[in-house]
Amino acid sequence: xxxxxxxxxxxxxxxxxxxxxxxxxxxxxxxxxxxxxxxxxxxxxxxxxxxxxxxxxxxxxxxxxxxxxxxxxxxxxxxxxxxxxxxxxxxxxxxxxxxxxxxxxxxxxxxxxxxxxxxxxxxxxxxxxxxxxxxxxxxxxxxxxxxxxxxxxxxxxxxxxxxxxxxxxxxxxxxxxxxxxxxxxxxxxxxxxxxxxxxxxxxxxxxxxxxxxxxxxxxxxxxxxxxxxxxxxxxxxxxxxxxxxxxxxxxxxxxxxxxxxxxxxxxxxxxxxxxxxxxxxxxxxxxxxxxxxxxxxxxxxx
Numbered sequence: 001x002x003x004x005x006x007x008x009x010x011x012x013x014x015x016x017x018x019x020x021x022x023x024x025x026x027x028x029x030x031x032x033x034x035x036x037x038x039x040x041x042x043x044x045x046x047x048x049x050x051x052x053x054x055x056x057x058x059x060x061x062x063x064x065x066x067x068x069x070x071x072x073x074x075x076x077x078x079x080x081x082x083x084x085x086x087x088x089x090x091x092x093x094x095x096x097x098x099x100x101x102x103x104x105x106x107x108x109x110x111x112x113x114x115x116x117x118x119x120x121x122x123x124x125x126x127x128x129x130x131x132x133x134x135x136x137x138x139x140x141x142x143x144x145x146x147x148x149x150x151x152x153x154x155x156x157x158x159x160x161x162x163x164x165x166x167x168x169x170x171x172x173x174x175x176x177x178x179x180x181x182x183x184x185x186x187x188x189x190x191x192x193x194x195x196x197x198x199x200x201x202x203x204x205x206x207x208x209x210x211x212x213x214x215x216x217x218x219x220x221x222x223x224x225x226x227x228x229x230x231x232x233x234x235x236x237x238x239x240x241x242x243x244x245x246x247x248x249x250x251x252x253x254x255x256x257x258x259x260x261x262x263x264x265x266x267x268x269x270x271x272x273x274x275x276x277x278x279x280x281x282x283x284x285x286x287x288x289x290x291x292x293x294x295x296x297x298x299x300x301x302x
Contacts, residue, residue: 002051004053006021017056052075052296053065054076072107073107076109076111089108090109091291095125114283115208121279122277132218135192140211141197143170146204147205147283148201170200170201177194182194207257241286242264259285
């Protein structure tokens with residue numbers, strides 16, 4: 001029996017984790033009295049009982065909790081706090097055999113950001129395969145359901161249902177182009193130029209579509225959309241959660257595809273001159289709690 005403590009169990013990711021883990025017969029969830037959740041001694045005592053500790057907290061609280069966690073426990077942090085921190089392994093195992101091995105042997109895992117998961121699934125293999133230079137100038141758009149904003153944004157959308165409400169329309173945000181996921185996007189890919197990144201939230205609960213657009217003559221080798229699709233499909237051929245659509249994209253893509261799953265599907269569209277590559281996945285699945293559970297299973301050898 002694996003003893004698990006979710007620190008921050010009342011938040012969106014924490015609730016999703018609890019639902020997933022309660023359905024398993026190999027997990028014993030350790031629950032702290034809500035009145036004691038900020039009591040340091042009580043929290044430390046329950047952490048001492050846990051094999052696995054999930055942190056579903058704001059960044060500063062996650063740093064404090066991580067510091068008090070026992071050294072031999074497995075800590076999986078869903079916040080932004082440790083994604084580029086020394087001593088923490090970045091939890092996107094599909095990127096390479098080395099990433100998977102690092103997760104499997106780690107004691108401290110940082111769960112990737114949702115937008116970052118899609119971006120990295122597209123850009124990392126292009127650089128690793130020698131198709132894209134690390135100094136490439138990239139732009140990325142990422143459309144997400146409103147659950148990605150946590151409880152506050154969920155309540156904003158779900159309690160403001162009037163016909164003229166501007167929340168019904170797609171809403172670009174982080175317009176200063178300094179989104180909090182950019183540091184991990186840079187660190188993991190090794191990009192030398194910060195990508196121009198525009199996240200957009202829309203009036204659907206869960207799902208995400210993250211896209212990059214390439215002029216094919218910016219690549220290191222002559223490529224078409226079809227050849228890029230084939231190389232990405234080969235790169236991810238041995239993965240179960242991340243895979244590439246068999247045909248070039250044609251027509252439209254629905255951004256809430258895959259809601260309720262832990263899949264990430266890559267679709268390549270375009271022609272001989274330009275290529276659009278899109279990762280679609282559930283921002284609460286592969287983009288949050290699903291990724292956290294996947295990392296736990298790898299760390300425990302399940």
